[in-house]
Amino acid sequence: MAEIRLRNLAHSYSRSPSGPADYAIREMDHVWEQGGAYALLGPSGCGKSTLLNIISGLLSPSHGEVQFDGKVVNALPPEQRNIAQVFQFPVVYDTMTVFDNLAFPLRNQGMNEAKVLAKVNEIAEVLELHPLLRKRASNLTADEKQKVSMGRGLVRDDVSAILFDEPLTVIDPHLKWKLRRKLKQIHEQFNITMVYVTHDQLEASTFADKIAVMYGGQIVQFGTPRELFERPSHTFVGYFIGSPGMNLIEVLPYGGGVRFNETMLPLSPALNRRVAEMPGAKLKVGIRPEFIHVWDGPNEDAFCADVVHVEDLGTYKILSLKLDGQLLKVRLQEDQPVPQRQAYLSFPAQWLMLYADDILVETKPMEVQP
Amino acid sequence: MKVHNNKAWWLVLPVFLLVAFSAIVPMMTVVNYSVQDIFDHSTRYFVGVDWYKQVLQDTRLHDSLLRQFIFSACVLLIEIPLGIAIALCMPTKGRMASLVLIVLAIPLLIPWNVVGTIWQIFGRADIGLLGWSLNSLGISYNYASNTSDAWVTVLIMDVWHWTSLVALLCYSGLRAIPDVYYQAARIDRASDWAVFRHIQLPKLKSVLLIGVMLRFMDSFMIYTEPFVLTGGGPGNATTFLSQTLTQMAIGQFDLGPAAAFSLVYFLIILLVSWLFYTAMTHNDKTR
Numbered sequence: 001m002a003e004i005r006l007r008n009l010a011h012s013y014s015r016s017p018s019g020p021a022d023y024a025i026r027e028m029d030h031v032w033e034q035g036g037a038y039a040l041l042g043p044s045g046c047g048k049s050t051l052l053n054i055i056s057g058l059l060s061p062s063h064g065e066v067q068f069d070g071k072v073v074n075a076l077p078p079e080q081r082n083i084a085q086v087f088q089f090p091v092v093y094d095t096m097t098v099f100d101n102l103a104f105p106l107r108n109q110g111m112n113e114a115k116v117l118a119k120v121n122e123i124a125e126v127l128e129l130h131p132l133l134r135k136r137a138s139n140l141t142a143d144e145k146q147k148v149s150m151g152r153g154l155v156r157d158d159v160s161a162i163l164f165d166e167p168l169t170v171i172d173p174h175l176k177w178k179l180r181r182k183l184k185q186i187h188e189q190f191n192i193t194m195v196y197v198t199h200d201q202l203e204a205s206t207f208a209d210k211i212a213v214m215y216g217g218q219i220v221q222f223g224t225p226r227e228l229f230e231r232p233s234h235t236f237v238g239y240f241i242g243s244p245g246m247n248l249i250e251v252l253p254y255g256g257g258v259r260f261n262e263t264m265l266p267l268s269p270a271l272n273r274r275v276a277e278m279p280g281a282k283l284k285v286g287i288r289p290e291f292i293h294v295w296d297g298p299n300e301d302a303f304c305a306d307v308v309h310v311e312d313l314g315t316y317k318i319l320s321l322k323l324d325g326q327l328l329k330v331r332l333q334e335d336q337p338v339p340q341r342q343a344y345l346s347f348p349a350q351w352l353m354l355y356a357d358d359i360l361v362e363t364k365p366m367e368v369q370p
Numbered sequence: 371m372k373v374h375n376n377k378a379w380w381l382v383l384p385v386f387l388l389v390a391f392s393a394i395v396p397m398m399t400v401v402n403y404s405v406q407d408i409f410d411h412s413t414r415y416f417v418g419v420d421w422y423k424q425v426l427q428d429t430r431l432h433d434s435l436l437r438q439f440i441f442s443a444c445v446l447l448i449e450i451p452l453g454i455a456i457a458l459c460m461p462t463k464g465r466m467a468s469l470v471l472i473v474l475a476i477p478l479l480i481p482w483n484v485v486g487t488i489w490q491i492f493g494r495a496d497i498g499l500l501g502w503s504l505n506s507l508g509i510s511y512n513y514a515s516n517t518s519d520a521w522v523t524v525l526i527m528d529v530w531h532w533t534s535l536v537a538l539l540c541y542s543g544l545r546a547i548p549d550v551y552y553q554a555a556r557i558d559r560a561s562d563w564a565v566f567r568h569i570q571l572p573k574l575k576s577v578l579l580i581g582v583m584l585r586f587m588d589s590f591m592i593y594t595e596p597f598v599l600t601g602g603g604p605g606n607a608t609t610f611l612s613q614t615l616t617q618m619a620i621g622q623f624d625l626g627p628a629a630a631f632s633l634v635y636f637l638i639i640l641l642v643s644w645l646f647y648t649a650m651t652h653n654d655k656t657r
Binding site for chain 1 (some may be wrong): 561562567568
């Protein structure tokens with residue numbers, strides 16, 4: 001069990017990287033604390049698997065350090081890092097039985113047979129592999145094989161961390177949910193650091209206490225599912241998390257706030273001060289479809305928007321609106337009246353995020369200073 | 371209700387004709403020879419299974435059959451492990467990989483009688499590099515007069531000629547194993563031997579099956595190389611089955627016994643190949 005710290009870590013697959021585009025991982029500092037359940041969330045090709053392989057030692061980073069409990073492990077191969085990793089596609093040793101597969105990592109450590117038997121039985125119990133223990137691994141179905149792969153990772157409870165690289169890709173949807181719960185249980189039971197790579201936000205938020213969102217080779221935000229939802233610190237997080245994603249509107253500053261076309265959005269004095277400090281920055285405002293307030297009728301604070309489309313998704317509706325030429329999505333609860341033709345909107349100040357060059361403009365540090 | 375449409379037979383016809391011309395007709399010709407005693411095209415007698423009886427009691431054939439089995443067994447025992455070992459050592463990428471592939475392919479591209487000639491000269495004590503060197507070192511070596519020298523030379527020649535085939539087959543099999551298996555094995559702290567035993571060998575099974583069958587059949591029918599190298603000698607020491615058969619059919623013009631023996635020969639190859647196949651695919655079927 002260990003705390004995993006990444007210091008000034010960067011990785012490029014090209015031997016002589018010439019620019020940021022050549023880096024699969026851009027320089028980052030990050031800490032995975034001992035015993036945490038983490039998800040690494042991001043679209044395909046954002047560097048998630050690269051980062052995972054660097055942690056496990058299958059890849060050696062081109063820059064920076066990987067530390068386990070403060071000890072630099074860059075030079076250690078995976079077999080000496082004492083780490084477990086479960087891959088996207090099941091890997092089983094075909095010629096062995098399920099039991100021998102699960103026992104394999106333990107026997108390689110030189111554990112005595114009595115202890116091996118106890119550990120394998122314990123994990124088989126948790127993963128419901130008991131009826132299969134005597135079967136040969138080559139004759140299993142894809143999801144049974146993946147359970148065996150996971151079992152081989154989970155059976156060693158002395159590991160520094162268990163890394164999962166989209167382990168449920170090949171699993172049936174109804175089993176996915178069950179296995180995710182299982183992993184969570186195992187995490188609570190053994191208190192091992194787990195890092196779970198996925199591109200599915202639902203999977204990430206059901207498994208993890210904290211999610212690291214990766215984009216373009218960088219961790220753009222690290223926080224609880226709620227923080228990611230309520231205060232995305234990067235426009236990508238806003239867009240990637242939530243269904244549908246955050247509404248993002250390009251805006252220009254004016255005296256007391258920002259505007260797009262003829263629509264003025266006043267900002268707090270603190271935000272206005274920050275905007276004034278960043279001339280030339282590309283500004284965007286973002287607001288979640290859930291947080292746009294829809295009034296029942298005209299109101300002096302409300303903007304009037306044209307209804308373009310209503311999508312009924314059962315428990316809620318997605319309203320597509322056009323406000324001053326800008327397309328917006330609004331999420332309506334089932335009991336809310338659905339506006340016809342015209343809707344009256346307002347953007348509550350606490351949910352209206354301002355982004356400069358895609359990074360959230362924070363006001364807190366400014367307000368603390370006298 | 372099932373509708374029977376016999377027009378589909380027309381689609382099978384081309385294959386049927388092809389197989390008939392390539393296999394069935396020639397084989398039936400042999401069957402025809404094997405049950406008759408033929409003097410010329412108008413004088414022939416039906417002799418039933420007499421030729422078969424004669425052939426099965428012929429000690430000359432027994433001897434060469436035994437030699438043949440020993441030879442094929444040696445070939446498989448040397449070439450299969452050696453081929454796997456070479457494949458495991460081959461570089462996987464870069465210019466070296468291409469170079470090694472080309473070097474390995476060279477013996478396979480040389481015509482068989484040329485292979486025999488190369489080794490015949492190579493092994494000669496007066497002008498051959500191998501023979502001359504060995505004799506200069508004080509090791510008496512003469513494949514033309516010493517039985518074990520002849521055997522070793524024929525074996526080494528076959529190993530030189532055909533191990534590349536096994537190596538190339540295994541190399542392609544090894545390249546087809548996804549990286550993730552090796553990664554998982556490293557994570558599980560598997561030893562190199564365990565990686566070979568539990569990942570590489572099982573994944574090589576299907577190419578090895580092809581390798582074993584090809585090498586068995588080819589070595590069991592070997593003719594040209596030993597014929598050129600030793601002419602079957604000294605004495606009959608390196609006279610293998612196909613050479614005995616050829617002597618019988620063409621040398622003595624005993625077409626009847628030769629035909630009967632060809633069929634027995636064919637059945638032996640079929641039987642042994644079937645045994646190999648069954649043994650190597652046994653696990654897949656029973657579980």
